[in-house]
Amino acid sequence: MGNEQTKIIANDISVRYILGDFKEVGLKDFVVQKLKGTYQRNEFWAVKNVSFQLKQGELLGIIGTNGAGKSTLLKVISGIMIPTGGTLSVQGSIASLLELGSGFDGELTVKENAFLRGAMLGYTREFMNDTYRRILEFAELEEFENHLFKNLSSGMKSRLAFSIACLVNPEILILDEVLSVGDGAFRQKSEDKMMEIIKGGATTLLVSHSLAQIRRLSTKVLWLDHGKQVAFGDTASICKEYEEFLKSKKK
Amino acid sequence: MNILKELLLRLKKNQFLFEELVKRDFKKKYKRTILGMLWSILSPLLQLIVMSIVFTKFFGRGMDHYTIYLFTGNLLFSFFKESTVNGMHSLMQNAGIIKKINLPKYIFLLSKEVSSCINFGLTLIIYFLFVIIDGVPVTWRFILLLYPILFMLLFNIGFGFILSALFVLFKDIQYLYDVFTLMLMYLSAIFYTTDVFSPAVQKLFYCNPVYAYISYFRQIVLEQTVPSVWLHLLCAVYALAAVGIGCLIYKKLNYKFLYYM
Numbered sequence: 275m276g277n278e279q280t281k282i283i284a285n286d287i288s289v290r291y292i293l294g295d296f297k298e299v300g301l302k303d304f305v306v307q308k309l310k311g312t313y314q315r316n317e318f319w320a321v322k323n324v325s326f327q328l329k330q331g332e333l334l335g336i337i338g339t340n341g342a343g344k345s346t347l348l349k350v351i352s353g354i355m356i357p358t359g360g361t362l363s364v365q366g367s368i369a370s371l372l373e374l375g376s377g378f379d380g381e382l383t384v385k386e387n388a389f390l391r392g393a394m395l396g397y398t399r400e401f402m403n404d405t406y407r408r409i410l411e412f413a414e415l416e417e418f419e420n421h422l423f424k425n426l427s428s429g430m431k432s433r434l435a436f437s438i439a440c441l442v443n444p445e446i447l448i449l450d451e452v453l454s455v456g457d458g459a460f461r462q463k464s465e466d467k468m469m470e471i472i473k474g475g476a477t478t479l480l481v482s483h484s485l486a487q488i489r490r491l492s493t494k495v496l497w498l499d500h501g502k503q504v505a506f507g508d509t510a511s512i513c514k515e516y517e518e519f520l521k522s523k524k525k
Numbered sequence: 526m527n528i529l530k531e532l533l534l535r536l537k538k539n540q541f542l543f544e545e546l547v548k549r550d551f552k553k554k555y556k557r558t559i560l561g562m563l564w565s566i567l568s569p570l571l572q573l574i575v576m577s578i579v580f581t582k583f584f585g586r587g588m589d590h591y592t593i594y595l596f597t598g599n600l601l602f603s604f605f606k607e608s609t610v611n612g613m614h615s616l617m618q619n620a621g622i623i624k625k626i627n628l629p630k631y632i633f634l635l636s637k638e639v640s641s642c643i644n645f646g647l648t649l650i651i652y653f654l655f656v657i658i659d660g661v662p663v664t665w666r667f668i669l670l671l672y673p674i675l676f677m678l679l680f681n682i683g684f685g686f687i688l689s690a691l692f693v694l695f696k697d698i699q700y701l702y703d704v705f706t707l708m709l710m711y712l713s714a715i716f717y718t719t720d721v722f723s724p725a726v727q728k729l730f731y732c733n734p735v736y737a738y739i740s741y742f743r744q745i746v747l748e749q750t751v752p753s754v755w756l757h758l759l760c761a762v763y764a765l766a767a768v769g770i771g772c773l774i775y776k777k778l779n780y781k782f783l784y785y786m
Contacts, residue, residue, distance in 0.1 A: 292784060302697070349783075353627040356780045370626065377622040381553055390549060393542035394626050402541075 281477040282328040287360035289321040289346050320346040322501040333478040335492030337516055342498040344481045348448050366445030369395055380424030387423045391438050405441050413437035440467050447478045489513050539632055546636035565644040566651055569603055580716040593659050598715030600652050601739045606706050608641035612685020613692045620786040634685050666745050673741040679764035686771025690778055693785050734763040
């Protein structure tokens with residue numbers, strides 16, 4: 275079991291947002307309120323006391339209703355945010371595919387965007403030169419190479435994003451609602467590709483609202499609700515509980 | 526030495542990204558313009574023409590090479606303004622990326638800085654053409670101009686760091702900065718000379734970093750003298766202070782920017 279080392283250890287992670295800060299108030303009111311002593315900031319815990327561990331090759335499905343803190347948690351793991359409380363240890367290179375099309379530039383062509391994104395994900399120019407054709411082929415965008423990115427359909431955009439992130443064989447792959455778009459054929463293809471990466475030893479975190487997908491792919495599940503950790507562990511049982519929770523909410 | 530090594534290593538690692546960002550900024554800047562990069566040269570020239578028509582009558586009497594005097598001030602001030610305004614927006618413009626991918630944030634400002642530098646370089650060539658056409662003697666001392674250029678570039682970067690951080694926190698800064706640059710322009714003695722003021726007031730002008738750099742340029746080009754050691758120090762201190770403060774702010778707020786984007 276030597277290769278099954280622990281890749282991610284999250285221990286009691288919390289993230290606090292500050293609301294009503296001078297971002298919303300504006301400089302003038304901020305100064306005035308500060309002088310008057312009426313200035314107040316509201317705290318909001320987007321993620322509160324979340325702990326889990328992931329070994330190499332595992333796929334963690336993260337479930338929860340809107341605003342449960344799933345995306346914030348992924349931001350912490352990918353290193354964009356530091357947790358307000360708790361400790362996190364992540365070992366290995368991360369490719370994160372957070373939300374569709376974000377970070378792409380509509381005014382640039384598909385090719386330019388592919389290189390820019392590749393650069394952001396930390397690839398080298400040589401690597402991009404070598405893999406660019408394969409990326410395009412996988413995304414089925416060969417004919418659109420020189421089209422402006424803004425003229426692509428949203429499905430095409432997500433295909434490109436997925437293809438760039440997946441052709442690297444990262445050690446840790448972060449997918450936020452990425453697999454649920456694109457047509458059926460591409461969805462199947464991307465799922466296959468992902469399984470290939472996971473079999474290659476990558477550790478994956480997947481956020482999805484499709485419970486069927488979570489059931490099919492995940493080896494472990496983390497259920498968040500309003501930032502708090504409801505459950506972590508076995509896929510089948512937690513998915514069942516979550517399903518019942520959703521049903522009870524509808525009533 | 527170790528810090529330097531680490532910095533070079535990090536730059537090397539991000540070189541590809543840096544180049545792609547520069548390309549992107551450039552492509553977007555001149556997109557859909559007919560004259561494209563020619564605007565980098567045309568717009569300062571047009572500005573110069575307008576200013577010299579307006580001001581020669583008032584301030585240029587009894588002064589040799591007034592156009593060059595004006596051009597010097599305008600050249601450096603435009604560099605400062607373009608570079609810092611671009612710098613100010615560099616973080617927010619890339620908010621979409623910064624929020625999603627973990628990257629060193631200063632790289633966005635530095636890539637913007639490249640396009641300001643290219644603009645400045647192009648205008649500088651035109652400037653030297655004007656200098657020659659106007660019959661100003663070109664001496665070995667012109668090499669010294671590299672000194673204020675280098676430190677002004679550093680100053681712009683440092684100031685850009687500070688502004689971009691402030692802009693993330695307070696959007697009001699962009700309007701305040703408009704007024705601030707207007708005021709600074711009038712205080713930079715671009716189209717008038719400072720010798721109408723008392724010596725004490727003339728010294729006060731040096732509180733304005735942009736004026737210090739302009740003054741260095743003029744002493745070399747128009748007065749054919751090497752500026753004092755004191756001015757050399759001043760140019761360096763302003764730049765290093767701006768970079769120092771900028772870096773500190775970035776370091777302190779690195780993970781906090783996100784909350785305000």
